[in-house]
Amino acid sequence: MPTKIEKDAITGTDTTGHEWDGLKELNTPLPTWWLYTFYACCVFALVWVVLYPAIPVQGWTGITGWTARGAINGEMETARARTEPMLARLRSATPEQIAANPELRAYAIAGGRAVFANNCAACHGAGGQGARGGYPSLADDEWIWGGDLGAIHRTITHGIRNHDSDEARVSMMPRFGVDGVLTRAQITDVAEQVLALGNRSTDAAMAARGAPLYAENCASCHGERGEGNTDVGAPNLSDRVWLHASDRAGIAAYIANPQMGVMPAFAQRLDPALVNMLAVYVHSLGGGR
Amino acid sequence: MSHIGTSPAAPPSLYAAHRKVHPRAVNGPVRRFKWAVLMTLLGLYYIVPWLRWDRGPGAPDQAVLVDMGHGRLYFFWIELWPQEVYFLTGILVLAAIGLFAVTSLFGRVWCGFTCPQTVWTDLFMWVERAIQGDRNARIKLDAQPMSGRKAALKGATHAAWLAIAAATGGAWIMYFNDAPTVTLDILTGDATAKVYFFFGLFALTTYVLAGFAREQVCTYMCPWPRFQAAMLDNESLVVSYRGWRGEPRGKLKAEGVGDCVDCGACVHVCPTGIDIRDGQQLECIGCGLCVDACNDVMKKLDRPQGLIAFETLANIAASEAATRGMTPCKARLDAGMAVRHVPKMIRPRTILYSAVLGAVALVMLGAFMLRDMHTLAVLRDRAPLYVTLSDGAIRNAYTLKLANKTREIEGYALVLDGLPGARLVAQSAQADAAGHPLLTTRPDGLTEWRVLVTAPSGAVLPQSMPVTFRLLDGAGRQVLSTSSVFLSPGGRP
Numbered sequence: 218m219p220t221k222i223e224k225d226a227i228t229g230t231d232t233t234g235h236e237w238d239g240l241k242e243l244n245t246p247l248p249t250w251w252l253y254t255f256y257a258c259c260v261f262a263l264v265w266v267v268l269y270p271a272i273p274v275q276g277w278t279g280i281t282g283w284t285a286r287g288a289i290n291g292e293m294e295t296a297r298a299r300t301e302p303m304l305a306r307l308r309s310a311t312p313e314q315i316a317a318n319p320e321l322r323a324y325a326i327a328g329g330r331a332v333f334a335n336n337c338a339a340c341h342g343a344g345g346q347g348a349r350g351g352y353p354s355l356a357d358d359e360w361i362w363g364g365d366l367g368a369i370h371r372t373i374t375h376g377i378r379n380h381d382s383d384e385a386r387v388s389m390m391p392r393f394g395v396d397g398v399l400t401r402a403q404i405t406d407v408a409e410q411v412l413a414l415g416n417r418s419t420d421a422a423m424a425a426r427g428a429p430l431y432a433e434n435c436a437s438c439h440g441e442r443g444e445g446n447t448d449v450g451a452p453n454l455s456d457r458v459w460l461h462a463s464d465r466a467g468i469a470a471y472i473a474n475p476q477m478g479v480m481p482a483f484a485q486r487l488d489p490a491l492v493n494m495l496a497v498y499v500h501s502l503g504g505g506r
Numbered sequence: 507m508s509h510i511g512t513s514p515a516a517p518p519s520l521y522a523a524h525r526k527v528h529p530r531a532v533n534g535p536v537r538r539f540k541w542a543v544l545m546t547l548l549g550l551y552y553i554v555p556w557l558r559w560d561r562g563p564g565a566p567d568q569a570v571l572v573d574m575g576h577g578r579l580y581f582f583w584i585e586l587w588p589q590e591v592y593f594l595t596g597i598l599v600l601a602a603i604g605l606f607a608v609t610s611l612f613g614r615v616w617c618g619f620t621c622p623q624t625v626w627t628d629l630f631m632w633v634e635r636a637i638q639g640d641r642n643a644r645i646k647l648d649a650q651p652m653s654g655r656k657a658a659l660k661g662a663t664h665a666a667w668l669a670i671a672a673a674t675g676g677a678w679i680m681y682f683n684d685a686p687t688v689t690l691d692i693l694t695g696d697a698t699a700k701v702y703f704f705f706g707l708f709a710l711t712t713y714v715l716a717g718f719a720r721e722q723v724c725t726y727m728c729p730w731p732r733f734q735a736a737m738l739d740n741e742s743l744v745v746s747y748r749g750w751r752g753e754p755r756g757k758l759k760a761e762g763v764g765d766c767v768d769c770g771a772c773v774h775v776c777p778t779g780i781d782i783r784d785g786q787q788l789e790c791i792g793c794g795l796c797v798d799a800c801n802d803v804m805k806k807l808d809r810p811q812g813l814i815a816f817e818t819l820a821n822i823a824a825s826e827a828a829t830r831g832m833t834p835c836k837a838r839l840d841a842g843m844a845v846r847h848v849p850k851m852i853r854p855r856t857i858l859y860s861a862v863l864g865a866v867a868l869v870m871l872g873a874f875m876l877r878d879m880h881t882l883a884v885l886r887d888r889a890p891l892y893v894t895l896s897d898g899a900i901r902n903a904y905t906l907k908l909a910n911k912t913r914e915i916e917g918y919a920l921v922l923d924g925l926p927g928a929r930l931v932a933q934s935a936q937a938d939a940a941g942h943p944l945l946t947t948r949p950d951g952l953t954e955w956r957v958l959v960t961a962p963s964g965a966v967l968p969q970s971m972p973v974t975f976r977l978l979d980g981a982g983r984q985v986l987s988t989s990s991v992f993l994s995p996g997g998r999p
């Protein structure tokens with residue numbers, strides 16, 4: 218320690234007495250404003266610790282009892298309170314009434330888009346574009362279970378072939394190959410006949426062999442000319458929209474061992490207002506009847 | 507070995523401590539002009555938000571309003587949308603070039619007369635003078651220890667300043683809100699936190715900048731004095747001291763001295779506290795108050811006016827050359843004044859500034875006259891890119907957005923070019939007699955339609971096909987158009 222404090226001539230500040238190769242360290246005090254800011258920060262920190270759960274020990278909640286979960290719940294509550302009047306109107310209206318009211322319709326489509334993205338897009342794709350292999354497109358004009366607002370609403374509400382809802386649609390297509398109803402050759406013939414329904418057959422003899430088999434086994438659901446039946450969820454076989462492979466081999470494979478799609482009953486997951494919004498949104502995608 | 511402790515004299519400090527300036531009152535033509543400018547500008551600032559302008563029902567009736575919430579800027583008959591903010595940029599460009607032009611002609615008239623910092627500081631100084639007295643009284647008051655009287659005078663001054671500051675902040679807020687409503691809200695405590703924040707911010711900055719910072723803003727904070735010298739030249743009219751006439755300065759009765767009696771009047775009135783006799787300086791804001799002060803002195807002494815004057819540096823140099831070596835007398839004055847020439851207004855730089863100013867103004871005006879009152883934009887659906895319908899036809903979906911900047915409801919027929927036989931359906935829109943979707947716009951707003959375009963079934967289409975949406979008015983004339991593409995799997999019927 219230096220015995221005598223030395224003053225630096227240029228700044229007029231005391232030196233600390235530390236010296237390295239002739240360089241001396243100045244003992245510059247903190248500026249006053251800085252010091253008081255520091256004290257103010259200390260006081261702030263103390264107050265903070267008392268008010269908020271600032272110490273990471275079990276049970277230290279601070280006297281305000283603030284929690285991040287509580288805060289987000291509060292925000293959600295506020296948001297819910299804000300949307301509730303509109304949701305109440307959407308809940309009590311039918312999808313048809315919503316679609317007919319420009320204000321409700323705009324709200325339902327905007328909200329339905331978000332609900333769709335959260336709940337439906339995983340299978341049906343963004344914008345309801347669907348995917349081959351059992352995920353129907355909701356933007357086209359072919360509907361397996363009906364495409365008017367009521368049918369769409371019912372499908373969303375109860376779902377398809379699930380165990381959740383007693384009113385879920387349950388009809389199934391028999392496994393013609395796996396269960397030995399038809400032989401492999403017969404199935405190929407029926408597949409050719411299915412192509413013929415859409416004017417796509419390339420082997421008239423084969424289709425002719427398949428025609429009576431089709432009439433006997435398939436027409437009851439899919440219709441004599443393959444026009445389908447939305448009551449039992451039997452798709453139209455004469456048009457250009459295919460849920461699964463559309464070539465002969467693919468159709469034959471499906472007849473032999475159908476892969477039936479499943480959809481949850483969304484009434485058990487979503488507020489009825491959201492189901493109504495979804496119905497109106499899906500109907501607006503382009504194929505609604 | 508070098509020792510800090512034994513170094514020679516300390517170098518000069520880099521820090522200039524603030525000297526408080528106590529400007530004296532002055533009267534004269536420049537001062538009167540300055541009051542007139544001050545009153546006009548402050549009057550405009552405080553009154554303009556209260557002007558009304560009828561825009562019909564549903565639209566704000568404030569003549570000048572920046573409506574942040576709805577994204578509209580109203581200026582009397584003009585309404586700008588956010589995407590037209592470049593007009594504001596254009597006005598700022600014009601202001602900058604205009605500033606260059608004026609400065610090259612007349613020096614820092616912006617600083618001296620119209621800059622808000624100058625205007626509000628002038629107003630605050632007037633208040634200070636009205637309450638605490640003129641220069642000498644104020645210097646004395648500042649030197650006194652605190653007393654009841656001093657506290658009362660200072661308190662009254664600050665109260666008046668704060669009142670002006672509050673009015674300034676309040677008026678600022680009115681340009682962004684309906685003036686009567688927001689005034690009432692502020693007074694009743696019903697205004698939003700944002701309003702109070704900006705009210706407080708502008709009140710506080712006014713109070714601090716005009717009450718305390720004053721000339722330090724011009725000297726240390728403002729960028730403009732740093733580069734204004736680049737606009738000035740020898741032919742610019744600037745506040746100058748005619749040293750060739752005034753020097754050698756000396757007391758009135760002294761022998762062989764020039765016209766400057768060294769009375770200090772020019773220094774005492776200067777709001778930035780400088781001595782113009784030291785020549786052109788960064789601190790001089792060109793307010794011309796020293797011109798009035800010195801002319802006053804010259805009048806009393808019965809000497810010709812203009813020892814300090816708005817004068818070009820070229821004239822000063824010419825007079826100086828003509829009078830070199832002469833002793834102070836009437837002949838010297840005449841010789842110096844005789845060689846002056848009328849300042850050259852038309853110089854390469856003023857021509858350049860005016861040309862650029864004119865060009866930008868023309869471009870802006872043209873852009874404004876030709877601006878679209880309607881714009882049409884199209885967004886293609888990305889999911890799905892296309893939809894195959896049951897009959898094999900391909901359908902694409904688009905969102906059309908039509909901005910209508912007028913206050914009229916308008917209807918247009920939508921037609922599509924580039925895809926013969928295509929069927930167009932605009933959701934939630936009627937169709938006209940010819941089967942075209944009829945798009946009816948909202949007034950002063952953006953209307954959206956989802957449009958489904960279906961190519962005829964069986965058409966052979968390329969993967970991507972350019973198409974054009976066109977809007978036709980009642981007479982079948984095209985009003986707007988925009989293009990997009992029609993996508994399909996390609997190559998298959």
Ligand code: SF4
Nearest residue numbers: 776790791793794796
């Ligand atoms: S020197 Fe004269 S013109 Fe310049 S700021 Fe001072 S009073 Fe104004």
Ligand code: SF4
Nearest residue numbers: 766767769770772800
């Ligand atoms: S006011 Fe005029 S006479 Fe008086 S000091 Fe200034 S320049 Fe000289």
